[in-house]
Amino acid sequence: MYRKLLAFVLFITALTASAQEDLFDLFEDSEKPTELVYATFKGTRLINGQTLETPGGGVAQYIISHRFGSFSDRYFYNFMGLDNAQIRMQMDYGITDRLNIGAGRSSVLKVSDAFIKYRLLRQKTGANSFPFSLTLNSSVNYRGADYTDGFNHHNSDRLSYSNLAILGRKFNQKLSLQAAIGAVHWNLVPSPQDQNTIGVISFGGRYKLTNRMALTSEYSISTNTGVSNETLHFNPISVGIDVETGGHVFQFHLGNVRSMSDPYWLTRNPYNPTAGQLYLGFNISRVFTIRD
Amino acid sequence: MRLFTTFILLALSTSMMAQRYMSREATIEFEAGTGLEPIEAITNAASAAYDESNSQIAFQVLMTTFQFEKKLMREHFLENYVESEKFPKASFKGTYNNGTISGDLTIHGITKSIEVPGELTIDSGNATLTAAFSVLTADYGIEIPSVVKDKVAKSANIKVSANLKAL
Numbered sequence: 001m002y003r004k005l006l007a008f009v010l011f012i013t014a015l016t017a018s019a020q021e022d023l024f025d026l027f028e029d030s031e032k033p034t035e036l037v038y039a040t041f042k043g044t045r046l047i048n049g050q051t052l053e054t055p056g057g058g059v060a061q062y063i064i065s066h067r068f069g070s071f072s073d074r075y076f077y078n079f080m081g082l083d084n085a086q087i088r089m090q091m092d093y094g095i096t097d098r099l100n101i102g103a104g105r106s107s108v109l110k111v112s113d114a115f116i117k118y119r120l121l122r123q124k125t126g127a128n129s130f131p132f133s134l135t136l137n138s139s140v141n142y143r144g145a146d147y148t149d150g151f152n153h154h155n156s157d158r159l160s161y162s163n164l165a166i167l168g169r170k171f172n173q174k175l176s177l178q179a180a181i182g183a184v185h186w187n188l189v190p191s192p193q194d195q196n197t198i199g200v201i202s203f204g205g206r207y208k209l210t211n212r213m214a215l216t217s218e219y220s221i222s223t224n225t226g227v228s229n230e231t232l233h234f235n236p237i238s239v240g241i242d243v244e245t246g247g248h249v250f251q252f253h254l255g256n257v258r259s260m261s262d263p264y265w266l267t268r269n270p271y272n273p274t275a276g277q278l279y280l281g282f283n284i285s286r287v288f289t290i291r292d
Numbered sequence: 293m294r295l296f297t298t299f300i301l302l303a304l305s306t307s308m309m310a311q312r313y314m315s316r317e318a319t320i321e322f323e324a325g326t327g328l329e330p331i332e333a334i335t336n337a338a339s340a341a342y343d344e345s346n347s348q349i350a351f352q353v354l355m356t357t358f359q360f361e362k363k364l365m366r367e368h369f370l371e372n373y374v375e376s377e378k379f380p381k382a383s384f385k386g387t388y389n390n391g392t393i394s395g396d397l398t399i400h401g402i403t404k405s406i407e408v409p410g411e412l413t414i415d416s417g418n419a420t421l422t423a424a425f426s427v428l429t430a431d432y433g434i435e436i437p438s439v440v441k442d443k444v445a446k447s448a449n450i451k452v453s454a455n456l457k458a459l
Contacts, residue, residue: 022350023312023341023342023343023348023349023350023385024341024350024352024383024385026312026314026339026341026350026459027316027339027341027350027352033337033354033356033357035356038366038367038370038371039367039370039371056363056364057363059363059364097363172377173375173377173378211371211372211375212372212437244372245437245439245440246368246439246440246443247364287364289361289362289363289364292361292362
């Protein structure tokens with residue numbers, strides 16, 4: 001009896017095996033491939049700060065940034081601040097998908113800078129998933145503007161540095177957050193009470209409103225306890241909008257920041273947002289694929 | 293005797309299973325440029341299956357496996373066009389009949405019936421399947437913003453080829 005039943009079951013199986021099962025079931029046992037998380041942020045800069053992103057191997061990038069005049073400074077007379085624009089230009093290149101080098105020039109104190117950025121850890125999904133990305137960024141900055149203190153300065157006096165570890169995560173399609181922690185070093189400070197090395201931490205995030213538009217925000221704190229005019233510091237805070245069109249990213253923002261070289265805006269930002277010292281600004285980036 | 297019948301039936305049931313063919317290395321390529329800039333991608337990691345007993349065909353591909361020449365183009369494709377985080381896969385389920393493949397194609401979460409020319413040959417435990425066709429991106433709810441409409445075509449030309457092994 002038992003065998004008859006078994007034979008019957010097998011017979012039915014034989015008849016229906018191929019017809020009944022969904023072909024898609026065949027695909028299911030394959031392991032989910034490990035994938036690098038892409039586009040945590042739209043640009044390599046969020047507003048003022050570096051994001052954890054790099055342009056990718058073989059890709060050159062040009063960024064032009066402006067910070068306009070203040071709301072508190074005869075706003076309409078100065079055509080909404082446009083008459084008093086500060087500028088920074090940046091050219092950078094992705095040597096590999098992880099390694100990025102670049103140089104920039106800012107009109108604020110005629111600072112030239114060079115930076116190196118490396119994606120040490122990358123967020124991944126799938127079989128070998130990894131929860132966050134870590135990018136290291138170092139910059140060296142040279143003040144070109146004349147000193148007005150009457151002393152002769154060595155070239156080394158003009159140098160300042162920033163070293164940041166940028167930790168971030170794309171939480172979902174819309175939300176990405178990062179924290180950049182590190183230090184800024186000034187070779188020259190105006191008085192013995194001013195610190196040469198200042199700790200900084202910068203928080204940033206983006207929330208996508210549509211596929212091509214996102215809300216961004218950035219806030220930084222530092223251990224600066226400077227006592228001189230030059231080292232006066234208010235914590236930089238900015239909000240912005242990212243708009244992406246093909247190879248361009250447009251970033252429009254408002255914040256109490258005008259300097260665009262890292263040590264300057266992170267630790268020597270003299271603009272008090274509560275006194276209306278807020279500035280409109282934008283960054284526009286364009287990428288060019290140099291080699292595949 | 294009963295044992296023998298059981299054995300025969302067991303053999304039969306396995307042999308009928310073997311009328312299925314499958315590959316995890318099927319090739320899918322597409323091209324959606326207007327001539328201004330090449331917009332093309334290829335993957336060799338699509339899954340494909342064919343069931344001889346009822347002529348059913350199934351395809352499935354992870355959008356993230358498509359390789360582009362430009363990294364940024366891949367990022368735009370995934371993030372802005374096919375929205376791979378919301379809709380990670382494209383799939384097809386249908387039947388082959390005498391040079392015609394017909395069935396349901398799902399891209400970007402939207403399913404449409406298609407009927408396209410294709411070719412299927414079976415030779416010593418291998419099935420080879422090829423098809424070339426084009427789809428309108430608008431049919432699958434993939435929006436092309438006006439700033440890039442000079443560069444991105446309204447339809448994508450898709451080529452599929454798979455060498456399936458008998459299971």
